[in-house]
Amino acid sequence: xxxxxxxxxxxxxxxxxxxxxxxxxxxxxxxxxxxxxxxxxxxxxxxxxxxxxxxxxxxxxxxxxxxxxxxxxxxxxxxxxxxxxxxxxxxxxxxxxxxxxxxxxxxxxxxxxxxxxxxxxxxxxxxxxxxxxxxxxxxxxxxxxxxxxxxxxxxxxxxxxxxxxxxxxxxxxxxxxxxxxxxxxxxxxxxxxxxxxxxxxxxxxxxxxxxxxxxxxxxxxxxxxxxxxxxxxxxxxxxxxxxxxxxxxxxxxxxxxxxxxxxxxxxxxxxxxxxxxxxxxxxxxxxxxxxxxxxxxxxxxxxxxxxxxxxxxxxxxxxxxxxxxxxxxxxxxxxxxxxxxxxxxxxxxxxxxxxxxxxxxxxxxxxxxxxxxxxxxx
Numbered sequence: 527x528x529x530x531x532x533x534x535x536x537x538x539x540x541x542x543x544x545x546x547x548x549x550x551x552x553x554x555x556x557x558x559x560x561x562x563x564x565x566x567x568x569x570x571x572x573x574x575x576x577x578x579x580x581x582x583x584x585x586x587x588x589x590x591x592x593x594x595x596x597x598x599x600x601x602x603x604x605x606x607x608x609x610x611x612x613x614x615x616x617x618x619x620x621x622x623x624x625x626x627x628x629x630x631x632x633x634x635x636x637x638x639x640x641x642x643x644x645x646x647x648x649x650x651x652x653x654x655x656x657x658x659x660x661x662x663x664x665x666x667x668x669x670x671x672x673x674x675x676x677x678x679x680x681x682x683x684x685x686x687x688x689x690x691x692x693x694x695x696x697x698x699x700x701x702x703x704x705x706x707x708x709x710x711x712x713x714x715x716x717x718x719x720x721x722x723x724x725x726x727x728x729x730x731x732x733x734x735x736x737x738x739x740x741x742x743x744x745x746x747x748x749x750x751x752x753x754x755x756x757x758x759x760x761x762x763x764x765x766x767x768x769x770x771x772x773x774x775x776x777x778x779x780x781x782x783x784x785x786x787x788x789x790x791x792x793x794x795x796x797x798x799x800x801x802x803x804x805x806x807x808x809x810x811x812x813x814x815x816x817x818x819x820x821x822x823x824x825x826x827x828x829x830x831x832x833x834x835x836x837x838x839x840x841x842x843x844x845x846x847x848x849x850x851x852x853x854x855x856x857x858x859x860x861x862x863x864x865x866x867x868x869x870x871x872x873x874x875x876x877x878x879x880x881x882x883x884x885x886x887x888x889x890x891x892x893x894x895x896x897x898x899x900x901x902x903x904x
Contacts, residue, residue: 625647735776
């Protein structure tokens, strides 16, 4: 009888390797890892970790080597793109450019960069620099990924970033942030504390220091409404935890930062599900740093129902009962975290109405927007 594929995958991602795998288990592992954007990371653990003694079949080895080659090429392209962007916009900035999330892991040579594939490059700049940065990027081939007037208004008035910018030729997508959570949420921190929590890289840009990187990754995951890559993001947190778990200064700074930005709950959730899903035992020396009152038992039961299911590996081979219900609850929770209820109702109604109009008449709003831009340019 085959072992649970998620337990095999989690074991590999935490350095606890099985003695052997059957042909079926290898097949399931490849399928689930690929579906969760983790095949390059699995390949890196299996092929590069001296502690791994698994005998890899020839056909499986071909998949693993191909995924590592893809990762290497992709990471080199990311570094080149970061260098390009930094060179073009540095004069528009009042401070060094900060690179976040996946691209940040790569340029920082973080352990979380291992096998990490992502769809865009996230940047953090001062809010006062956003307009200058956007104009500079327009000059070098980056254009807004949406022409919808509503989306433009949503991003610029309520969100923590401007609409995504896509390069006309290379297709690179940039997310330019000026905060880490939407302004309308009421929980956007004074970004200055994060701006002071950075280190410079060999590429001339900055990244968050390890403790701040862990906190931001936890916020990004548990402030979300969509968990398609939740298991992968939890794997990121596991690797980021390895970088700070034995560093008392970074652990102290993690809780200082969480307390002073109002994100202690996100740290609590990150550590709880690293323990429950990835089997990461969190030392008491770390948990004793919590100053907030623990959630009630009822709230924990609800949270465990939601996150125990939405953070499981996302594939039909991983049987999770009531996953759909948990995803819906997570979707509602995430939206309520990001915006007040009255704005959420208005936002949802607007999106629904525009979806109906678009399905009936085509993308009229975008066509009119483009036509108006053409007239202005003439």
